[in-house]
Amino acid sequence: METIKIPYSLLGINNIFGFTPLNMDFTKSFEITNSIELITECGISIPCKSDDYISFDDNRIIHDKASWDTGATHTWVSKSLIKRLNLQPLGSTEAESLEGVGKYNYYRVNLYLPNDVYLFNQRVIEFKDDIGSKYKIIIGMNIISLGNFSINRTDSGINMRFDISHL
Numbered sequence: 544m545e546t547i548k549i550p551y552s553l554l555g556i557n558n559i560f561g562f563t564p565l566n567m568d569f570t571k572s573f574e575i576t577n578s579i580e581l582i583t584e585c586g587i588s589i590p591c592k593s594d595d596y597i598s599f600d601d602n603r604i605i606h607d608k609a610s611w612d613t614g615a616t617h618t619w620v621s622k623s624l625i626k627r628l629n630l631q632p633l634g635s636t637e638a639e640s641l642e643g644v645g646k647y648n649y650y651r652v653n654l655y656l657p658n659d660v661y662l663f664n665q666r667v668i669e670f671k672d673d674i675g676s677k678y679k680i681i682i683g684m685n686i687i688s689l690g691n692f693s694i695n696r697t698d699s700g701i702n703m704r705f706d707i708s709h710l
Contacts, residue, residue: 568690568706569658572699581694581703585609585680586655587620589628590664604655607679611703613692615683618654620667624679625650632669640670654686660707662686 571583586604605627617638625648632648640647648669654662665686672679690707 567660567708568704569656569660570702570704571657572697573701573703575700579701581611582608582678583611583657583703585682587624587628587680588653588655589630590651590653609656609680609682610678611682611687611692611705613684613687615681616685618665618667618683618686619670619681620650620652621672621679622669623672625669628652636668638668640668642671654680654682656705660705662689 569583571581573579573581584606585608586606588601588604605624607624619640630650630652633650634648635646636649637644638647650667650669651664652667654665656662670681687705690705691709692706693702693704695702695704
């Protein structure tokens, strides 16, 4: 049986140089507390081609904290970040959020995760800033399911790992 390799760029996954990066994963450690939240740095920008060079410190990338939520089907971005990026909705979709079931605008963006893991042209849904979330980006299962996601207990805390090198 012949194995067919699909280029990362067709999957919307690539690094800024347009070739398969050496690192397509990251691990983040967390202290054990009463309430463990999986929070990482995240950058977001308007969608661009994977071969367009945008460095992580480019002023077109807005940096914020992202909450990794395995209970969220979709990835959500706050209305204030959408406004700062000056994005126009591509349409609306029915989804369930903390506000309840309803119609929500969706957009395409590039996401910049730790250790130079870049995800291009990803679909995200807008949420209102006032629904109680302290994060502007919520990474849902549409992103998490692209890779191998694990949470492991260690003597010193919790390790979260995200790896898309298998693609």
